[in-house]
Every structure is written in C-alpha cells, then in structure tokens.
Amino acid sequence: MFEEWTSSIDEGYGLDVIYLDYRKAFDTVPHERLIQKLKSIGFGGKLLNWIRAFLDGRIMRVGINGSFSSWTAILSGVPQGSVLGPLLFLLFINDLPEWIKTNIRMFADDRLPKFGL
Secondary structure, three states, rough: OHHHHOOOOOOOOOOOOOOOOOOOOHHOOHHHHHHHHHHHHHOOOHHHHHHHHHOOOEEEEEEEEOOOOOOEEEOEEOOOOOHHHHHHHHHHHOHHHHOOOOOOOOOOOOOOOOOOO
C-alpha cells in the first residue's frame, strides 16, 4: 500500500486513507444472514452445508469468580482463531467497496493485539 500511496502522491494525485477497525465485527455477523449472503454469491450444496455446520450448534456461558450463567446458543459471530473466520467475515462484507468509487483494499485479521513492555 505504501508504494501505491507514494506513486499517487508523486503523480500529483490527492490521497485519502481511511482505516475502519471493526473491533467486535467478528462477533456480530449474524449466522443466517451470512448463509444467505453466501448463497447469493454462489455457495451451495455440500460446501454451504459444511459452513452451516461449522457455525451452528455453538453455545457459550459466562463465568465470574466460579459462578456461571446458563448456556445459551450463539446466533452470530464467526469463530475467532479459526482459518475460516476471517474468510467468512470478508465474504460477509465483500460488497462494501461497491459504493466506494476508488481503490480499496480490505483485510481481516482476528488475532488479538499483543501488548508488552
């Protein structure tokens, strides 16, 4: 990207850079809407069923100081730390660039930032 930006400036073009940080975006992707989106872009058959099985049936609970909530079904979010999670997220937002009339680059990374001294 830096090379493209430098070339644009060298050629006399203006340059605007916008970073969108979807911190909790991986957690908010609705499973059923994602499945519909995948269908609309051509996913089907065994592959779509496999992705649905990957997302369905997940449950969670919260624990604080040894006390736990009831288990509840997870209806949104792509599993973080998986190889498939960032890909599914990018497929979910892949039409975002359609309304932006310029060069756009998209990247999804679900790794948590590492802080250290």
